[in-house]
Amino acid sequence: MSVRVAVVGLGWAGRELWLPLLSEHADFEVVAVVDTRPEAREAFGGVAGLPVYSTVEALSPRSVDLAVVAVPNFLHAEVAATLLGRGVSVFLEKPVCLTSAEADALAAAERGGGAMLLAGSAAPYRADVGALADELPGLGRIRHVDLAWVRARGVPQAGGWFTQRSKAGGGVLLDLGWHLLDTLASLLGPARFAQVVGVTANDFVNAGSWSAAWRHDRPAAAAAGDVEDTARGFLVRDDGISVSLHASWASHEARDVTRIQVVGGEGTAELRCTFGFSPNRRRSELTLTREGTTTSVPVPDEPIGNEYRRQLDRLAAVLADPRNRGRAIGEARTTVGVIEDFYASALSARTRDAVPAYR
Structure with a gap:
């Protein structure tokens, strides 16, 4: 049914x-x-x-x-x-x-x-993320993860609610950063964060030329964005694994790139791809490095957005299992908690362009 x-x-x-x-x-x-x-x-x-x-x-x-x-x-x-x-x-x-x-x-x-x-x-349901996950058992004890999603030009709905802190809650950290943190939890399992240090910047958010063209948004010229377009941070999970995080809606890069590097005691696995729907993307590449030698690992080629279809493939079964009640809330508490701590750290740094947390 x-x-x-x-x-x-x-x-x-x-x-x-x-x-x-x-x-x-x-x-x-x-x-x-x-x-x-x-x-x-x-x-x-x-x-x-x-x-x-x-x-x-x-x-x-x-x-x-x-x-x-x-x-x-x-x-x-x-x-x-x-x-x-x-x-x-x-x-x-x-x-x-x-x-x-x-x-x-x-x-x-x-x-x-x-x-x-x-x-x-949907990002954890990507085929290339699944291929990365398959390599993790061979890396030994995981020590560190680098997470980055950097767009060349991709500020969503410039001047609209997406860039207004009172409505969006925050900027790129709540948008792309949430995807990265969910992907991290899917790879390593859920964990709280014992330490969070972060900084934010807003060099691109109010320049319409840096908008996400694929969304076909109409810029709202009358509204000025007051959220961050870039967030950089260093986090430490309760299990001792350190995490660097970099999320940007816009940058001076040529293409939109997502990078996940997992460093273990016996090797390093790195995925370079592009999350999301941007047409300005790079082909997925997965490599494995051990003792100075880097080898390529085949990754499946799939249509843009196929991760959303794969997520739907499992959704009916998840909904039917009463044991999943409360699970999404628990995961969201961890994610929004680290985001709140990140914003608080950025504000306490008192940098010139610090973007305050949602209040």
Whole structure:
């Protein structure tokens, strides 16, 4: 039996990503869409005869099994908590929450409504990340991980809510950084962070020429961005593994590059690829280095965005297992906690361009 799904939010992610993927997947049946904006509902026009609602209060466990929530960041916790409280399970795009307080509210709503919160983070489902994971047992004891996702030009929705701290919660750290931290947890297992040091910068966020062209956003010239476009940090997990993190929406690089290097006592594995949907990307390459010799490891070639399809392949089974209730919240608490500590560190450094944490 197919999982009945409602898509909440008809922005880029809901319209261009989740609606097409869910509609073509055998495990799911899209039965409704929701958006508070009249212009978005009118533009959608009841495609395929789907009911279009203006509020999530129109959804109930009798009509849907799962709501895929793809609304702006500042609405994530509010919309998800409302649905969970009504007993509707939620698949929530990252960031799951903007603060630890929002994580508490989501946990209470999940318990109170008896539904389940699932978190959307597709990067760990990439085939090249899976190939990297396969190499880790041969590296010996893991000592250090370098994580980087650096775009050449990729500030999302310049001048819009994505670059306003009051609405987005933060900048690139909450956006690309959340993906990197989720990928780290998928490779090494979850862990808390004992030490977090970070700095932020905002050299590109208010220059429209550095926008993400593939999103086809219309820049909102009247609004000035006050979030970071670059974050660099050094973290130490409770298990002693050190982590360097570098996330940038824009840079002076020629191409968008994601880099994951895992250093162990018996070797180093490094993946260079490009996460996300940018057309300005590089081919995935995985190497293994031991005692001065570097060898290439074959990685599968897959279409852009296939990780989202692979995530959906497992989603119905995850939803059906009651043991997963509370798991997404636990993982989100760790992630948002390290992000809060990162922002606090950047603010305490008192650098000229430090971007304060969301308050």
